[in-house]
Amino acid sequence: MHDILLILTVGAVTLMTRLLPFIAFRKKSYPVVEYLGDVLPFAIMAMLVVYCLKDVQLLTGNHGICEIIGVLSVLLLHLWKRNTLLSIIAGTMIYMVCVQMIFV
Helix, strand or coil, rough: CCCHHHHHHHHHHHHHHHHHHHHHHHCCCCCHHHHHHHHHHHHHHHHHHHHHHHHHHECCCCCCCHHHHHHHHHHHHHHHCCCHHHHHHHHHHHHHHHHHCCCC
C-alpha cells in the first residue's frame, strides 16, 4: 500500500509541475516567457554539446576521433535534412558504432 501511495504522490507532483506553467500563463503572455521560449532550446543544446565534449582527450587514446565523427555527422545531417530528431539519433548511432566496433 505504501508503494502505491508513493507512486501516486510522485505522479501527482510530476503532473502538477507540468501543468502549472500552462495554468499560470494562460491569460496573457509575458514577453520574458516568449523570449525564454525562443532562446532556451538553443542554449540547452549548446550546454549539452559542451557537457558531452568536456572530457575528450585529444592527446591520448583515439584522440577524440569518434567524438569528431559524431559531431560532424550530426551537423551534416541537420544541414542536409533539417530534422533534429533524425540528426541526434543518427549521430548517436554513428558515434556508438565508432566507439564499439571501429576503435575498440
